[in-house]
Amino acid sequence: MSKARVVGPVKIVGSGLIGTSIGLALTQAGVLVLVSDSSPAIQDLAIDFGAGESFKDGQDPALVIVCVPPDVTASVIQQQLVLHPKATVTDVASVKATILSKLESSSADLTRYVGSHPMAGREQAGVLAGRSDIFIGRPWVISPNKLSAKSSVDLVEALALDLGATLMHLNPNDHDRAVALVSHAPQLVASLLAARLSESESKDVSLAGQGLRDTTRIAASDPKLWIQILAANSQEVAKVIQSLKVDLEQVLKALQEVSKPGSLASLGKLLEAGNLGVARIPGKHGQSATQYAKVIVMIDDKPGELARLLTEVGEVGINLEDLTLEHATGAAVGLPELYVLPSVEKQLVSELTTRGWKIVG
């Protein structure tokens, strides 16, 4: 018995990371999933892995999800629209405008096509990297074309919701501009930085820490896939890289002439712009990092202290939006962080101070 919004069968063409992950999630939700991959070995592996059952000629899916590499996505969409003349067809490619323009210059029935892009991924690729939970809480871009039927849009939205994703509507051009900024240019920058390490002395690299590991993690991604993505969105990515180059040249000049007046200010300006930029990235669960005011209280590291603090916050009548208590290894105190609406921050600090609590941030 299905607990999903989507009524199947759902055919998934392409058993890479995304296709397999969708298959696992829909199968778990009780939807009949039909798996199809141009490689019989990969298809068998995906089925063994739990991503669905084998697609057989003549079967009639309600929804076809095209999960193949970007350079063949448009032609596979076209084939599937012809092969299944009643089905809604969607795709999951990281670029949307070039795919739509290829389809528009074909004879494809675009009323049944709705482009989409789940913003989920891992730096590993392939069947075995598939996980049913990678879409949960992630944005899923729905990018209909002018001809898309409402029933088809509804079906693709239902798919995204079934997989736990958050819907976001963007037209293909806006989508491509956004992903150039938040995904494609960062991929190139991580690769540019990691490439500097490829020829360095291993003694130097051995000093690397978590900062470098994080900054370059995505540079481990598959070059073959990324060449296709970058090629399909080259103009939008070039705009971001061009702006970055302007900043980089200023920074380089400041470093080379570091004792000249204005050089330090120029470095500082960039570092501050970086601070601002990071603050704009939504947190793991999509909330802005700066939405709540944070009040840090220093408490004795003994049983009951946190409970006493929270009781007093309650007595003041202020609603806690969130609370974190990081374990401060080796410290003699605890440091609970209280998150409240910015409008009541001052009141909270004043009330707690009056009651003898030590506010430290």
Place this chain on the structure above:
Amino acid sequence: MSKARVVGPVKIVGSGLIGTSIGLALTQAGVLVLVSDSSPAIQDLAIDFGAGESFKDGQDPALVIVCVPPDVTASVIQQQLVLHPKATVTDVASVKATILSKLESSSADLTRYVGSHPMAGREQAGVLAGRSDIFIGRPWVISPNKLSAKSSVDLVEALALDLGATLMHLNPNDHDRAVALVSHAPQLVASLLAARLSESESKDVSLAGQGLRDTTRIAASDPKLWIQILAANSQEVAKVIQSLKVDLEQVLKALQEVSKPGSLASLGKLLEAGNLGVARIPGKHGQSATQYAKVIVMIDDKPGELARLLTEVGEVGINLEDLTLEHATGAAVGLPELYVLPSVEKQLVSELTTRGWKIVG
């Protein structure tokens, strides 16, 4: 009763992240720590936090650790060498050559000075970010000068070992070249990338995922501290940024002329260099990521299967160096990863295949 190699008292000048963390760790190990900060409020906070007790005039430390911002490190080292004429003095600044050259042009007694740099940090700063465990398993660079006494070098090494760090000897110039590559240039690159977000539409930024969060995380660091670090190591950082600029210009050209022959190859070459670079970064515990061969086995997700697999690996007589079992959410199978010496990988794959196990990577 101290369980440390270091015999105190140890005076720590400056109660920022590093000074506080060292204080917490040494105090925990039973060493008498004397805390000194130019701000009485910060000093009191560090002592409340558990980083040691207040330094009082006339006290006679065996070791002084200077943990102040880089632009005042040399002058504070000089003061401490004069103030404590028998003590060994070290510092923890992220740059070493400019500090030593300032000291060499002074009348300081350099036999008692040994530069050092623990490769540990967090993007938060200040007393409250201090943790006693941030040095564990991290490299700690010991950078003596030509005059440093062996007894002083031994004492600074003992400090690093007491805090769980791994010793690494580098002269000041080699140190500065290495950190330009693995720390200072990556900081700038993260800031350059994050700065692109500071003026963008918030709808675009809302698509950001873990990749962008990781790539830009360190861009949240304190600009005031980083201006000093970059200024003090500007020439080495400029070299890295200059090489990166050459690559960036090639990438930009390839994107702008993406249909020209050679453009895709040029993008691919960069992405592959990025793959190679990432592979050179040591893992969390300092081991090279590629030291062992990895064999992935697909097992049924039922009790006893993993035990049966490991029993058979034992019967074959092959030593497992490491084992990981990631939970493959939603999949019908388990995917244990067996790590063995590269020399026995083929034998293991062949033996397990013969015994009916399914090897998938």
